Amino acid sequence: MDRQQREHWDQERQRRGLVSGRDDFGRTGLMSRLDEPRILVRTLPADCLHPRIDFDDPGLARVLPRSFSGRLAQSASDLGNCTSTSDALVHYASIDPAGGSWRAFVAVQRAGGVDVGIGSPARELHPKGSPFADVTGYKLFALIHAIRVAIETQARLIESVIPDGLGPIEIDVALPDAGGSILTGFAAGWPQPERDYDERACWCHEQDVLVRLEVEEWPPKDETQALLTRTALRVGNSFGLLDARFADVGGHSPGQISPSYA
Numbered sequence: 001m002d003r004q005q006r007e008h009w010d011q012e013r014q015r016r017g018l019v020s021g022r023d024d025f026g027r028t029g030l031m032s033r034l035d036e037p038r039i040l041v042r043t044l045p046a047d048c049l050h051p052r053i054d055f056d057d058p059g060l061a062r063v064l065p066r067s068f069s070g071r072l073a074q075s076a077s078d079l080g081n082c083t084s085t086s087d088a089l090v091h092y093a094s095i096d097p098a099g100g101s102w103r104a105f106v107a108v109q110r111a112g113g114v115d116v117g118i119g120s121p122a123r124e125l126h127p128k129g130s131p132f133a134d135v136t137g138y139k140l141f142a143l144i145h146a147i148r149v150a151i152e153t154q155a156r157l158i159e160s161v162i163p164d165g166l167g168p169i170e171i172d173v174a175l176p177d178a179g180g181s182i183l184t185g186f187a188a189g190w191p192q193p194e195r196d197y198d199e200r201a202c203w204c205h206e207q208d209v210l211v212r213l214e215v216e217e218w219p220p221k222d223e224t225q226a227l228l229t230r231t232a233l234r235v236g237n238s239f240g241l242l243d244a245r246f247a248d249v250g251g252h253s254p255g256q257i258s259p260s261y262a
Helices: 003-015 029-033 058-062 070-074 140-160 225-237
Strands: 039-044 081-084 088-096 099-109 114-118 123-125 136-139 169-175 182-184 209-215
Touching: 003 039, 029 088, 029 099, 029 114, 039 140, 058 140, 070 140, 099 140, 114 140, 136 140, 140 169, 140 225, 169 225, 209 225
Parallel strands: 136 182
Antiparallel strands: 039 114, 039 169, 081 088, 088 099, 099 114, 123 136, 169 209
């Protein structure tokens, strides 16, 4: 990875509004269709300007998911709606069958990257009388599942449509207006801050969070767990979290991210 490649990704982030402090941080493009722009996970290929993908490629039918799973499926499961723009093929969950705002989406970009966006299902506002009254809680399982979907969709895209690969790839996780929020919805075995006040609660001290990770060579889809865990840990760091509260403690999969969780 050289500086020229990093500068190319930096220019792409600027073009797409992923610059902390900008009024439109995390709100441009497909994110503007969400009821609330809360989570964006995006992969940037080595060449973000190469319009390599035709959306009528039959291989794409095996790439984009039709639903979310894990605990996120309780509030945003169906991605059965399909549309496209000049630059993206999109599956999305709609609030209004006649159109309007989306709850979530997964998209393949023309250049070969993947976007996953989640709106209101990504967070909860604690009611009066709770330990964190009126504080926004980001659901950790929603964050982890968005990362999982982006990674697994990218792996399928490379396998089915771009077998020669995309070169090094950057993973970006953007959380607009996350300042002052906490993490909730931990995996089995961890104390849940939304139920019991904990002075060690995981607070976000940045207004706009942007987590970046560089991947020199994309792993095949059956070897993506380590990449998911590494990205998840960095997102947790944004809330002051240094341990893996997205991994089960005890249960059937101790130390692992359970598919029933995220």
